[in-house]
Amino acid sequence: MTTPVPTVTLHNGVEIPQLGFGVFQVPDAETAAAVSAALEAGYRSIDTAAIYxxxxxxxxxxAGSGIPRGDLFVTTKLWNADQGYDATLKAFDAGLERLGLDYVDLYLIHWPTxxxxxYRESWKAIEKLAADGRIRAAGVSNFQPAHLExxxxGADLVPVVNQIELHPGLQQSELRALHADLGIATEAWSPLAQGAVLGDEAITAIAARHGKSPAQVVxxxxxxxxTIAIPKSVTPARMRENLDVFDFTLSDEEMAAIAALDRGLRTGPHPDTLH
Known part of the structure; x- marks a missing residue:
């Protein structure tokens, strides 16, 4: 029996599962099998993007899962080359057609570029999509404080989410504090730093203490x-392991030990420089 994944209520009232499944770098031919395995393991939130x-x-x-659409949470993202008002609307239509859906739960501007x-023109288009009921929630990804401001x-909507690179090696404290002030939920891509933090002594020691893996501790x-997190794996056993994190709690001391691991470690590009 899979423990139900808790949800985070976004500022517009929409609920998103706090643990989702990401498909970055999964080839399209392998994606259906990976997502099917994730759904079978208990994931209900799937995160993709046009550029993937x-x-x-x-x-x-x-479509093949048999799971009611209302029980699923689907996120996709607008690619950089498709920014601009009309281009955003066109790109959204194309993505919706590829997904075979009538609406998406969350649509993000992938990078501020x-x-x-x-990105402000794109946001106006996304506000229209939200007003038309074609997306349930509108957000951004990789936005720095200056980009958000x-x-x-002049915006009508505040993004419900900013999806950013976030893990013990890159904790983004200033950005997370701004999110809290604005009512924006923080969503982590690369939540395990592509494995780069899993050998950190503080994390392995905590894992041993709880009888859990370093990934489960993170x-x-x-x-x-x-934080909302979207770990990615194509291995069913790892998918299940990543969901098995609701039966233990880190102490204040353990949380502080992980907080001390912040070192500005980026596994992806810096949002100020990506075009």
Missing amino acids: GNESGVGKAL PARDL RLLD LRWHLQLG
Whole structure:
């Protein structure tokens, strides 16, 4: 029996599972099988993006799952080359068709790409999609404080989520504090730093103490921070392991030991420089 995944209520009232399943770098041909295994393991939140090239595979798995649409939470993202008002609307339609859905639960601007300075136009288009009921929640990804502040100047909607690289090696304290002030939920991509933090002595010691894996300890840390996390795996046993994090609690001392691991470790590009 799988323990139900707790949800986070976004500021517009929509609930998102706190632990989801990401499909970054999963080839489209393998995506349907991976997502089907994740759904079987108990995941109900699936995170994809136009640039991943696997929205069709996600849609295939969702269609074949037999799970009611209302029990699923599907996120996809607008790619940088499709920013701008009209281009955003067109890109959204194409993504929806690939997914085979009538709506998505969360639509994100994937990167701010500040040099192009089109994210405010894209946001206006996303506000229209939200008003038309084609997306249940509107958010952003990889936005820095300056990008958020510029986006909100003249915006009708505040993003419900900012999906950012976040793990013990890159804890983004300033950005998370701004999210808290604005009512924006923090969602972590690369929540395990692609494995780069799993050998840290503080984490392995905590894992041994609880009889858990280092990955389970890091995911538990995310949950206790209040973060939404989307670990990715194509191995069914690992998928199940990543969900098995609701039967133990990290102490204040253990949370503090992990907090001390912050070292500005990025596994992906810096949002100020990606075009």
